[in-house]
Amino acid sequence: MADVAQLAGVSSQTVSRVSNGFPGVNEETRSQVLAAMKELGYRPNSAARALKRGEFRTIGVITFSLSSTGNVRTLEGIATAAAQEGYAVTLLPVAVPTQDEVRGAFSRLGELAVDAVIVIMEVHLLDAVRLQLPPHVKVVVVDSDAGDRYTVVDTDQAGGARAAVQYLLGLGHRTVRHLAGPEESYAAERRTAAWRAVLTESGCEVPQPVRGDWSAESGYRAGLVLAEQADCTAVFAANDQMALGLLRALHERGRRVPEDVSVIGFDDIPESGSFLPPLTTVHQDFAEVGRLCVEGALSQVRESGTARGTTLVETRLVVRGSTAAPAG
Known part of the structure; x- marks a missing residue:
């Protein structure tokens, strides 16, 4: 100078x-x-500026997985929203959800000098190992029900699943099979609980769910099982990738979609409209989830306080060619 x-x-x-x-x-x-x-x-010198201001204009993001569509698209939404606010994002994947690993992640983010932290992880994992996030850290948690402890942003998982199942029942299907996500997933359990509740409230049979791991391959394996059930006329899949594998299995077993079996997914990934047939699915607004995460983090930074409670982002059903009234 x-x-x-x-x-x-x-x-x-x-x-x-x-x-x-x-x-x-x-x-x-x-x-x-x-x-x-x-x-x-x-x-x-941005580092010197940050020390002088006491603010680093960087948000840390901790996540247990980058393999799922939801996590990747949520991270994209966070990065986009942060950039619009003039903030950078520091990503720190955590391989194992243990107390020591998460504590270490927060310590490393502290060394990297961030103003707030967004945590993308399942509350089931939090509870399983009794994780406690460090006090006095400005934190937003994504995809969990820890709203009594932290600021939480989530998609309306239950509302989206309800809309999907009610739509299939409204077409005339007597019940709806469910291709569920992994048991340790908070989002999967929310969707399963809503599916079961709608069937129970409607007086319909509640079949045993078939479980996958979010991948198309697991959807294919589950689809081979469902294809052998002659009374299976409608399936609600917990995400679009598993629905893709399901469509393949049904096709290989000679079950036509939607003439013989209707299929609904969840997420509305960009490719879902190009499935054969185009997939009816529940749309999640990942960009809005990311924006609200950044907004929640920066409001804590600017107001020098913490907040608690959950904000839900609405879903909407996108009807395409994979659903129809049951034959006959």
Whole structure:
């Protein structure tokens, strides 16, 4: 900064004001300072700025998995929303959901100097190992029911599942089979519970769910089982990838979709409209989830406090060609 000031013929304070975009510097002086910066290759030291302000303009994100569509698209939404606010994102995957691993992740993020932390993890994992997030850390939790302890942002899992099952029953199906996600998943359990509740309230038979692991391959294996059940006319799959595998299995076993079996997924991934047939599914607004996560984190940063409670992002049913009234 002293070198820039000497070359431009101004004080270091003037260089600082130009560097930080403060008003009150005439245009001729500002142009001289900017020209000197360019000639000397000067760039403001962001670390020094952060220490002076006590703010790093960085949000940390902890996640247990980057293999699921939901986590990846939520992370994309967080990164986009953070960038719009002028914040960077530091990602820290945690391989094993233990107290020590999560405590270590928070310690590493502290060393990397972040202003707040967004945690993408399942409350089942939290409860299973009795995880406690460090106190006095500004935290937003995604996809959990820990709203009494932290700020939580989630998709309306139950509402989306209810809409899917009610739609199939409204078409005339006597019951709906369920291709569920993994038991340890909070989102999967919410969707399963809503499926079961709608069938019970409607006086329908509640079949045993067939469980997958979110992958298309697991949907295919489950589909081979469901295809052998002659009375299976409708299936609600807990995500679109498993629905894709299900469609393949039904096709291989000669069960037509939607003439013989109707299929609904969950997520509305970009490719779902290109499935054969195009998939009826529940749309999740991952961009809005990401935006609300960043908003919740920054509100804690700016207000220097913590907040608790859950914000749900609405879903909507997207009807395409994979659903129809049952034959006959």
